[in-house]
Amino acid sequence: MPGRRAASILLLSLIPAAAAAYDGVPFYGYAYGPGGGYPLSLPQTLRGTVPVPVARMATKPADTLAELYPALAACWQAPGGLGRPSGGADDIEITLRLALRRDGSLIGPPRVTYAAGVAGDRRTLLVRGTLDALARCTPAHITPGLGRAIAGRPVALRFVYRPPA
Template sequence: MALPASPAAAQFDVYDDPSVLSLPTTLRATVRVPVTATSEGPADTLAALYPHLAACWRPPADLGAAAITARFSLRRDGSLQGTPRITFTRVPPRQRDALVAETLASLARCTPARLTAGLGGAVAGRPIALRFVYPGPNQGERP
């Protein structure tokens, strides 16, 4: 014998819950750096936005393979909202400070990002966790 559905469940529709139809709470991406120049126009998709945000990243001196994740938010106009936070690093301890400084400086150099109005509205205020992966100067190392 099946239990009767509650009146609230019977009235629920996927269109009544905006979280079902929206972007995830945190937008996540991994970008292998350094990135070659991105397109000239404004980013209109997340796939176009992430390389644009990583295009200014440069490896600090004597950096081997490394990975770092920055968490930040953008405003509708593509500028940084608040100060980015570093949430993960995989690098020798003696190189951590240089890697953190370069990552924060690169985000400052690459913003405000040029966004279309639609993408700007979609990402405004949402946390972005962008992971930069640097394979090392030999390109064969792994972080």
């Protein structure tokens, strides 16, 4: 008897799906209109975390994202007067959101989306120093293949600075 009950529940759960007519178009997400939908995709933002300052500058064009992130962070230096992290934090962190053209130049101004470990005037100092460093490192020296792959896509680049003890 328990097997018959499970089979009945299974059949009842399939009835609504079988009742809808299949129009030949796959449904990938939420419908905005009758029969409409949009395909679901992976996150479009390219994300990377770089411990700064970077030990050395790249000598060849970046061909992968793993090579691009340090190339963009290579010009970052701790701004004078930044000091130690506040609030008991070990690190000072700042995240920029930006987009690049195929030639490695910036599309519009980058945005600071996150900053931690500093407050007040020191936060302003960190933001200004990070934006100036990015301006010095762009246009990024990248290969044509990487340029085609990243052109116009948002990049979230996180710099993590741990001051010397």
